[in-house]
Structures are given as structure tokens and as C-alpha cells.
Amino acid sequence: MGMEKHHVEDPWASESLYPPDILQKLDFSKSPAIFKPKISAAQPGEDWIVVRPLQRSDFDKGFLQLLSQLTSTGNITRKQFDERFTQMKASGGYYVTVIEDTRVAKIIGAATLTIEQKFIHNCSLKGRLEDVVVNDTYRGKQLGKLIVVTVSLLAQELGCYKMALDCKDKLIKFYESLGYKMEPGNSNAMNMRFDDPS
Ligand code: 16G
Numbered sequence: 001m002g003m004e005k006h007h008v009e010d011p012w013a014s015e016s017l018y019p020p021d022i023l024q025k026l027d028f029s030k031s032p033a034i035f036k037p038k039i040s041a042a043q044p045g046e047d048w049i050v051v052r053p054l055q056r057s058d059f060d061k062g063f064l065q066l067l068s069q070l071t072s073t074g075n076i077t078r079k080q081f082d083e084r085f086t087q088m089k090a091s092g093g094y095y096v097t098v099i100e101d102t103r104v105a106k107i108i109g110a111a112t113l114t115i116e117q118k119f120i121h122n123c124s125l126k127g128r129l130e131d132v133v134v135n136d137t138y139r140g141k142q143l144g145k146l147i148v149v150t151v152s153l154l155a156q157e158l159g160c161y162k163m164a165l166d167c168k169d170k171l172i173k174f175y176e177s178l179g180y181k182m183e184p185g186n187s188n189a190m191n192m193r194f195d196d197p198s
Helices: 056-061 063-067 078-091 143-157 169-176
Strands: 049-053 094-101 106-117 125-134 160-164
Touching (some): 049 143, 056 063, 056 078, 056 106, 063 106, 063 125, 094 143, 106 143, 143 160
Parallel strands (some): 125 160
Antiparallel strands (some): 049 094, 106 125
């Protein structure tokens, strides 16, 4: 037998938060978003762009640094990250989705779909769009649209009856272009803030 080395992926590092196949099957023609040129999660426009579920190894690919462009993350250790990943996977309903620049092994975009189980609407499911962030040095590649449409179609595919979000006022137009609507008389987001551990 030869002594040649084979590249073996570390199964721990490449473990996905949810099954990756579902993203490849999403039908982007269902979205009102207009992509020019046409792209999708399966065909993101460049061979170095990959849209996929969060993996454990994303701790080393700048995932948390990207999130810190959105809000305060605190100093999360590898152990904390791993434990949260394990808990999210075990409880189900967490679809943290990322875009990687595989040339440099860096996470350049992220968005999360969380799914709430309901009694209303015949025991239906409601999706929430959370923690959307794209590295702004990758402007012009439609990555913001790509990641939001990906998780929105995912919510539909998983049977949600609606998808909700809160955002800064300056982003209303962006989300409207992707099919989100301010519902008359029903468009107020309110928060009650508690101690921030970060
Ligand atoms: C925005 C985000 C929300 C995020 C929050 C963080 C979207 C659509 N909305 O509202 O998901 O959790 O900002 O802000 O990405 P905070 O640190 O002030 O709670």
C-alpha cells in the first residue's frame, strides 16, 4: 500500500446545523425579488460563493466577527459557540444560514430563520427572520438579497404560514423589494430591554 495522504474532512468541524440539501432545492422563481443577473442558493453567481447551513468550523471562519457588524456579540469562546450550536441543533427550529467565500474560508453573509410552533392557524408554524448581515466589501454581488430570499423560501418550504422581521427604518425599502409588507394598522415592533450580557 502506498503512503499517499488523503484529505479527510473533520466530521466534527463540518457538522451542519441542519440538512444542507434543502437549500439546493429552493425554487427562486417563487420569490418576488428581482436578481440581475439571476442567481440562487444553488447557483450563487461565482464558483467561490457557497450558501449553506452554519457549521461548527465557522467559529474559525469569522462568523462571529461578521455578526459583530450587526450588534454587540461579547467575547464568545469556542466552548460557548460549540455549546450553543449543540443546543440549537437539539432543540430544532434554528436555521442559521451563511455565505462563505471559499477562496479565503471566510463567512461573508448570514441570516437566521427561527421557527415558532403555534396553536393558531391550525397548529401552524411562524418564521422569524433574524440577524441578517453581509460583509459590505462584497457589495454589488446581491448577497443581501440572496441570503434573505434563501431563508424566506426555506420558511415557506418548511410550512410556515408567515415570516416576520424587525428592521431599521432605512432597510424597509430593501425588505419590501423582497416581498415583505408593512401591514396597515399592524406594523409596530416593540421591545422591552433587559440586562445585556455582552
Ligand atoms: C435587527 C435584526 C435582528 C437582530 C437585531 C439586533 C434583522 C432582520 N433584524 O433588528 O434580527 O437580532 O437587529 O439588534 O436582521 P439588538 O442588538 O439591538 O437587539
